[in-house]
Amino acid sequence: MNQLPSNQHITYQLQYRKCGKASCSTCRDGQGHGPYWYAYWREGSRLRSGYIGKVHPTEEMSTPAIHASIRSTVTIASEEATSIMI
Numbered sequence: 257m258n259q260l261p262s263n264q265h266i267t268y269q270l271q272y273r274k275c276g277k278a279s280c281s282t283c284r285d286g287q288g289h290g291p292y293w294y295a296y297w298r299e300g301s302r303l304r305s306g307y308i309g310k311v312h313p314t315e316e317m318s319t320p321a322i323h324a325s326i327r328s329t330v331t332i333a334s335e336e337a338t339s340i341m342i
Contacts, residue, residue: 267296
């Protein structure tokens, strides 16, 4: 995982990824591999991203104050994208 900035707003998204292998039945028959968490933030005018993993970053933290201070948007990337505010 990339080092996430601590002084910026970070948006977390839950996404499926396709590996591109012709023999992969997971990608061929379904949405792809995952879902995996990705973080997005801005550095100047550039949009940056970082792979988080299978567990949402706030689930790894144990301090309730940290949970309350983080806004995240969950987007499940599929044929019909669905957004849920946490």
